[in-house]
Amino acid sequence: MDGAHTLEQCRSVTEDVLRTVFQLLTSQRIFPRGMILKPNMVLPGLSCPVQEGIDEVAEATMRCLLRTVPNAVTGVAFLSGGQSGVLASARLNAMNAKFKAQLPWALAFFVCPRDPAPALEIWRGDESRVAAAQRALYHRADCNRAARRGEYSATMETK
Numbered sequence: 001m002d003g004a005h006t007l008e009q010c011r012s013v014t015e016d017v018l019r020t021v022f023q024l025l026t027s028q029r030i031f032p033r034g035m036i037l038k039p040n041m042v043l044p045g046l047s048c049p050v051q052e053g054i055d056e057v058a059e060a061t062m063r064c065l066l067r068t069v070p071n072a073v074t075g076v077a078f079l080s081g082g083q084s085g086v087l088a089s090a091r092l093n094a095m096n097a098k099f100k101a102q103l104p105w106a107l108a109f110f111v112c113p114r115d116p117a118p119a120l121e122i123w124r125g126d127e128s129r130v131a132a133a134q135r136a137l138y139h140r141a142d143c144n145r146a147a148r149r150g151e152y153s154a155t156m157e158t159k
Helices: 007-027 054-068 085-102 117-123 127-149 154-158
Strands: 075-078 106-109
Touching (some): 007 054, 085 106, 085 154, 127 154
Parallel strands (some): 075 106
8 A cells, every 4th residue: 555654553544544444334234244345455654664574564454453343244355455466375374273273264365467467477468378377377376265264375375
């Protein structure tokens, strides 16, 4: 995410927004059962001088969601928020590895148009590069599948 905001500022604002969203949904008699929430991860701004590590981001994001997201929500599917695929997979993995047993909802990624960007960069419209581009797309999907289970490792990126 663009900006110079700290991790704590992002957590605070995200909590306020999610509380408001769920209060308004409740006031309109829209219940969260079956809902898949598509929030941001709690991240410092890209130009913030302090960039917390994977575990700190996972901790802040989970603290925020556990305080604000009703148990009846079916899943939480994060947007990439401008993160690299590798970093996003590592952060999702940390969340699932540390918190999965206490989560009332599933954590995953929402696949957005940006996700296939590395594969598209490989392909560039050249038919001879289709197989390589497909391998790149499958690789990211495999990494995200492992992160969803809390089984991702940085060594998966070198395979």
